[in-house]
Amino acid sequence: MIAAVTMERTAGASPRFTARMAGVMYLLSIVSGVVGVLIVGGRLVVDGDAAATATNIDAHATLFQLSFASFLIGIACYIVVTALLYRLLQPVNRTLSLLSALFSLMGCTMWAVGSLFQLAAFTVLGSGGPFRTFTVGQVQDLGLTFLNVYSQALSIGIVFFGFYCLLIGYLVFRSTFLPRIVGVLMALAGVGYLTNLYPPLANALSTYLQIPSLLGEGSLTLWLLIVGVNVERWKEKAGTAGWLAPGVSERTASHRPRRKSG
Secondary structure: OOOHHHHHHHHHOOHHHHHHHHHHHHHHHHHHHHHHHHHHHHHHHOOOOOOHHHHHHHHOHHHHHHHHHHHHHHHHHHHHHHHHHHHHHHOOOOOHHHHHHHHHHHHHHHHHHHHHHHHHHHHHHHHOHHHHHOOOOHHHHHHHHHHHHHHHHHHHHEEEEEEHHHHHHHHHHOOOOOOHHHHHHHHHHHHHHHHOOOOHHHOOHHHHHHHHHHHHHHHHHHHHHHHOOHHHHHHHHHHHHOOOOOOOHHHHHHHHOOOOOO
């Protein structure tokens, strides 16, 4: 719904405005997603210690809920980013732009499903109900299991985002209306995300993989937010792709009067 409304509002907007909106939503998604993931994974969850994890969540219930809400906001913003970049990069290659959007939506879906297990963990650890017949240890183990599934869902989602960043990097590199170096950095970020196909490798390189991720998505976000795109080159690309007639702006083309038949 959010993506549909945003696409409708930007349908007649200039490519620079679309790029700026993508930058704003990208920044919001990064901030919200990082806050949502780091609060739970970095502060509350203790690997292999169900009792300590349960104690942390019980003591910081409000923080846990804020983390959950922030994570969902991040997913929603990224869906909007996906829609806007799909529109912006269509003139480069419509098929690859659509394919990249599908990979991103699959990643967002996986993260949304994972968030349900995060919510399930909170429900199990903070409620008696059907779990009253369980021992305290069993409830804590079940809560930690749900959080582990949530973590696995994040890893699977990152793989889809790896393919997404790789394709976006290629499209940006070929675009001519965005810097090629940004495309290269995005592709490197995608390669880094794809190491999650082999979790032991991803875990071993986790500290180093944050660098290409930050450089890739960070550079694209800042460029879209501050500079936008080269409008004339975007129009040239759109004209070559058959979207616009040479020398005709996007807005003019969409409002050109039709000839009356007869």
